[in-house]
Amino acid sequence: MTAVLFDMFGVIARQQSPASRARLAQTAQVPAEAFWDAYWSLRHPYDRGDQLGPEYWAKVAARLGTRFDEQRTGELIAADVHSWSELDQEMVEFVSALSRGGVRTGLLSNIPEELAAHYEQQHTWLEHFSVLAFSCRIGHAKPEPGAYLWCAEHFQLPPGGILFVDDREDNVRAAEALGMRVHLFTSRDKLRQALTRAGIR
Structure with missing residues (x-):
């Protein structure tokens, strides 16, 4: 068989809807093009389990030249989960x-x-x-x-x-x-x- x-x-x-993608970029409060470049270029180790959400989002922030505090990181994790849930x-x-x-x-x-x-x-x-x-x-x-x-x-x-x-x-x-x-x-x-x-x- x-x-x-x-x-x-x-x-x-x-796949992520346009609305959920917009919500993610807005939560990060950075330009969308730069956000998605950092999001995808750093995603593979996160998917593979080499790091958890807080570490992944810290790396995304560093790539963007900013910092996400604990509250913002939690909001990004929640928005990310929601974006893949349909x-x-x-x-x-x-x-x-x-x-x-x-x-x-x-x-x-x-x-x-x-x-x-x-x-x-x-x-x-x-x-x-x-x-x-x-x-x-x-x-x-x-x-x-x-x-x-x-x-x-x-x-x-x-x-x-x-x-x-x-x-x-x-x-x-x-x-x-x-x-x-x-x-x-x-x-x-x-x-x-x-x-x-x-x-x-």
């Missing part, structure tokens, strides 16, 4: 139905600790995944090979026994290089077709 390994953001959960409910049900139908499913997400804790507390549908790989917990973040190999080990399958679904080209190609079957996610209908071609219904 083929297992299906899902990305979360951009597949099951939505779900695609139809995809949640689609993935849950696969699991209920006997398909082995997993989740591999680049996600920092504060956001991972929020999802664990708020979303019981995570229980449908037989492999739950939050980057901050496994010490590897996509597209690092270790992230995919960790999942294969915990599925107890070779990479070729896993279909990886992600909306980012670089993440998909990294998985493919390790021998996983892959699908670049654009819509639920195209994913359904890919699953059918893989013999998964």
Whole structure:
């Protein structure tokens, strides 16, 4: 049986909305362009669990030439968590139905600790995944090979026994290089077709 390994953001959960992005930059009280450059350029170690929110936001502040006090840091963490919290409910049900139908499913997400804790507390549908790989917990973040190999080990399958679904080209190609079957996610209908071609219904 083929297992299906899902990305979360951009597949099951939505990307940050324009409103949530504006809220974050406004909370930081810095120009948006500079804010997003610092936010993304420093994000990978935070997602990988090398640091927690206060350290990450201190580094963002330093890159911006400012300082966030404890209250501002807490507000930024809360706004950041909120910005990644909108779900695609139809995809949640689609993935849950696969699991209920006997398909082995997993989740591999680049996600920092504060956001991972929020999802664990708020979303019981995570229980449908037989492999739950939050980057901050496994010490590897996509597209690092270790992230995919960790999942294969915990599925107890070779990479070729896993279909990886992600909306980012670089993440998909990294998985493919390790021998996983892959699908670049654009819509639920195209994913359904890919699953059918893989013999998964």
